[in-house]
Structure formats: C-alpha cells, structure tokens
Amino acid sequence: MKYSIIVSLVAAMPFVMGQAAVRVRADADAQLAARDAVEAQVEAELMPRACKATKCSCLAIPNGLFCGDGLLGCKKGNVYQCGGDGKLSCDYGVRNSCKKCNKLSC
Numbered sequence: 001m002k003y004s005i006i007v008s009l010v011a012a013m014p015f016v017m018g019q020a021a022v023r024v025r026a027d028a029d030a031q032l033a034a035r036d037a038v039e040a041q042v043e044a045e046l047m048p049r050a051c052k053a054t055k056c057s058c059l060a061i062p063n064g065l066f067c068g069d070g071l072l073g074c075k076k077g078n079v080y081q082c083g084g085d086g087k088l089s090c091d092y093g094v095r096n097s098c099k100k101c102n103k104l105s106c
Contacts, residue, residue, distance in 0.1 A: 051081070051090035051092070052090060052091045052092070052093075053088070053089075053090065053091075054073065054074075054080065054089050054090065054091040055073040056068060056072060056073045056074035056075075056080050056089045056091060057072040057073055057074070057089070058080075058082035058083070058088065058089045059072070061082050062082065063081075063082045063083070064081065064082060065079055065080070065081050065092075065104055066079070066080055066081075066082070066104070067079055067080075067095065067097070067098035067102045067103060067104060068080055068091075068098065069102060074089075075091070076098075076099075076102070077094050077095070077098050077099035078091055078092070078093055078094055078095065078098060079091075079092045079093070079094075079095040079098050079104070080092065
C-alpha cells in the first residue's frame with residue numbers, strides 16, 4: 001500500500017514540475033515584456049530631437065533644459081533648452097515628466 005502511494009507520487013512529479021516550469025516561464029515572459037515597454041518609453045523620451053526655434057523666453061532662466069509652465073510663450077508640458085545668450089530657446093516637444101510634474105524627472 002505504502003509502495004503504491006510512493007510510486008503514484010513519484011509518477012506525478014514530472015507533471016507537477018512541468019506545470020510549475022510553464023508558470024515560471026509565463027511569468028518571466030510577462031516581466032520581460034513589461035521591461036521592454038518601460039525601456040521603449042525611456043528611449044522615446046531620450047531620443048535626440050532637432051532644435052525648433054521658439055518664442056519661449058529664457059529671461060532669468062539658466063542655460064540648459066527646463067519644462068515649460070505655460071508662461072512667457074512656453075507651452076506647458078514641453079521641454080525647452082536655453083541658449084548661451086539667455087534669449088534664444090529650443091522647443092524639443094512634449095516630455096512625459098514635464099506633463100506629469102513640470103520637472104525634468106519626477
């Protein structure tokens with residue numbers, strides 16, 4: 001009797017282990033897909049963009065990137081870069097973090 005129970009359990013192990021392996025593989029595939037989606041989003045935000053001259057004023061803003069706030073000709077949610085003279089600015093378009101929290105990174 002004990003022998004038949006042991007044999008039954010041993011016989012069922014490959015099936016149980018196979019099911020667990022299938023679940024682990026499915027979880028791993030889902031995690032990889034999620035990671036790929038995040039990487040694609042980050043890559044899209046970091047893609048180089050051409051400078052588009054704009055009327056957004058850089059007055060009193062240091063050189064470098066900043067998020068537009070809807071004032072002084074700057075569109076809210078867009079990322080801009082001030083030029084060396086403090087007057088010229090480039091509009092690089094919408095940036096997710098600028099839309100979300102009005103910062104270069106949230």
